[in-house]
Amino acid sequence: MMEVGIIGGGASGIMTAIIAARNGHHVTILEHNNRIGKKILATGNGRCNFTNMDMNTSFYHGEDVTFAGKILNQYNHLDTIRFFTELGLYSKNKNGGLYPYCEQASAVLDVLRMEAARLHIHLIVEVHVTDIKKEDRFCVSCQDAKHNMKKLFFDKVVIAAGSQASNVQGSDGSGYELLKKLGLTVRKPLPALVQLQSDETYFKSVSGIRCDARLKLLVDQQVIHNERGELQLTAYGISGIPVFQLSSEAARALDEKKEVRVVIDFMPDLESVDDMKLFLENRIRQNPEKICEELFLGLFHKNIGQLLLKLCGIRGNVKSISLTPEQCTDLSKRIKQFDVPISATNPFDQAQTCSGGLKTSELSETLEVKKIKGLYVTGELIDIDGACGGYNLQWAWSSGMVAGNQI
Ligand SMILES: Cc1cc2nc3c(=O)[nH]c(=O)nc-3n(C[C@H](O)[C@H](O)[C@H](O)COP(=O)(O)OP(=O)(O)OC[C@H]3O[C@@H](n4cnc5c(N)ncnc54)[C@H](O)[C@@H]3O)c2cc1C
Structure with missing residues (x-):
């Protein structure tokens, strides 16, 4: 003994x-x-x-x-x-x-x-x-x-x-x-298993929203991790289990002074940006009276819809039928490839x-x-x-x- x-x-x-x-x-x-x-x-x-x-x-x-x-x-x-x-x-x-x-x-x-x-x-x-x-x-x-x-x-x-x-x-x-x-x-x-911070100021407008999303972690422009799950948007950046799953690699890359980005797909059930664009164009055709702000009703939280439009420079009160093909492409890219530069993790x-x-x-x-x-x-x-x-x-x-x- x-x-x-x-x-x-x-x-x-x-x-x-x-x-x-x-x-x-x-x-x-x-x-x-x-x-x-x-x-x-x-x-x-x-x-x-x-x-x-x-x-x-x-x-x-x-x-x-x-x-x-x-x-x-x-x-x-x-x-x-x-x-x-x-x-x-x-x-x-x-x-x-x-x-x-x-x-x-x-x-x-x-x-x-x-x-x-x-x-x-x-x-x-x-x-x-x-x-x-x-x-x-x-x-x-x-x-x-x-x-x-x-x-x-x-x-x-x-x-x-x-x-x-x-x-x-x-x-x-x-x-x-x-x-x-x-x-x-x-x-x-x-x-590790920690929230990720971003310096983007728009996060305050979507703080508190939870949604299903697919996330890609990019380090120096290379995709190194994919996750899908419930994303939580916060005033300082992103949280939730899919973010935690990326965070160990993100923290190490940040410490090595590498460029770290998370690309969010807000519509993970659609395959590509092209599919998203087709989906949007159909939606506009079916509801030509809707204004842009109403276009995302039932798809995303209202504040996410407003943010997507704002970042594309589209006013919420214009008729969606007036959107140009380029604007539809731009919106589809924002929805499928919402690019978030990561500046830090939350502390220990x-x-x-x-x-x-x-x-x-x-x-x-x-x-x-x-x-x-x-x-x-x-x-x-x-x-x-x-x-x-x-x-x-x-x-x-x-x-x-x-x-x-x-x-
Ligand atoms: C909020 C939260 C939720 C989690 N949920 C999960 C989960 O659901 N599933 C999962 O798998 N993991 C989860 N984890 C992670 C998991 O809890 C830890 O990985 C695990 O408990 C680590 O066990 P450990 O014995 O190595 O360390 P610890 O559990 O941290 O134990 C170390 C102990 O050593 C003591 N100690 C430290 N220094 C000294 C010292 N100098 N002298 C005397 N005593 C000392 C500490 O007080 C502590 O009691 C979670 C962690 C947190 C914080």
């Missing part, structure tokens, strides 16, 4: 602790919040999308995404479902995304906490880990809520301190500092996850740090980030299961 110290009581830390304790080790979780698993409660809008039936590395990003595959191949979504079912948590499949049957994230945390208690996992909360040194054993320095410093000693240590995203739940980026102090290389962390505190983190080349396939035997790293702290849809929690569970089993 070994003394195992786990820094961070989030999804990956708790999973590592449970697996290591089941293997007979004496496990202590050091958590700087006043309770473990705070972020789990916020997941999936309080419902916790804890994994997905459609699981492969195309849903992950990172400098070496094949590394994610090596970990997920050891413990995958089916292992996660089995693990939770054995703890009494039945799941509900919603378009491939798995949720607890009761749709309460707290149920996920409760079954984990109960299993941790059954296994006598020692929880020390309100301690902030500031340093880790490898001597004969690992010496972990931490500070309690009253600023008292103490040192704890372990045979093996797991750093599961999360990223810098949504720091109200405890992940304040201090995990990266611990890694750097140990001489490990961290790829620059950037916000609004991101659901981070891209970047510990370089995977520092880790073996057991998640042990190659140059520091007995030290493991799990979860979001590693340079792997997943798409929206249960992929980040699956990464946390898989990496926790792998590390927990190897200790």
Whole structure:
């Protein structure tokens, strides 16, 4: 039996602790919040999308995404479902995304906490880990809520301190500092699953509107990602799940000072600009009395219609029959290829996850740090980030299961 110290009581830390304790080790979780698993409660809008039936590395990003595959191949979504079912948590499949049957994230945390208690996992909360040194054993320095410093000693240590995203739940980026102090290389962390900002002033006029759209992410004029889903227009730019899915690549490209644009297709059910033009011309022919502003009635939110006309320099009160073929083409292009220059992402505190983190080349396939035997790293702290849809929690569970089993 070994003394195992786990820094961070989030999804990956708790999973590592449970697996290591089941293997007979004496496990202590050091958590700087006043309770473990705070972020789990916020997941999936309080419902916790804890994994997905459609699981492969195309849903992950990172400098070496094949590394994610090596970990997920050891413990995958089916292992996660089995693990939770054995703890009494039945799941509900919603378009491939798995949720607890009761749709309460707290149920996920409760079954984990109960299993941790059954296994006598020692929880020390309100301690902030500031340093880790490898001597004969690992010496972990931490500070309690009253600023008292103490040192704890372990045979093996797991750093599961999360990223810098949504720091109200405890992940304040201090995990990266611990890694750097140990001489490990961290790829620059950037916000991911986050809103995208644009300097275009017209966004204020369409703020609050949600609509079905197809989005293309262009980096230096190359299309690198396509998504369809519910787009949310905001005063500062764009949000919603399809935007989140583009955001990891957009953030990295912005950081590399590349040109980033998102092209929105407001009419994704029509194939091309030509189809859109035909559709508009038919609509005008069928309703020659309609003014331009009425042309989009029932198709788009009124403010989107007004914005499209304004950007094409067309007055809303002119008869649509008076539109020239060039104006129809221009309008069709705006609808199908609405071009948004992206200037920034929203900050870390609004991101659901981070891209970047510990370089995977520092880790073996057991998640042990190659140059520091007995030290493991799990979860979001590693340079792997997943798409929206249960992929980040699956990464946390898989990496926790792998590390927990190897200790
Ligand atoms: C609003 C929101 C919704 C989300 N929804 C989903 C979803 O539905 N599905 C999905 O798959 N993913 C979702 N995610 C992402 C997912 O929650 C995370 O990827 C996952 O929880 C990461 O787990 P982790 O254990 O690596 O890190 P964390 O959960 O961040 O845990 C790290 C823990 O370490 C502690 N800690 C940090 N530094 C120290 C230190 N120095 N000393 C002591 N303790 C420390 C922190 O307090 C924290 O408890 C969501 C994220 C957010 C913010």
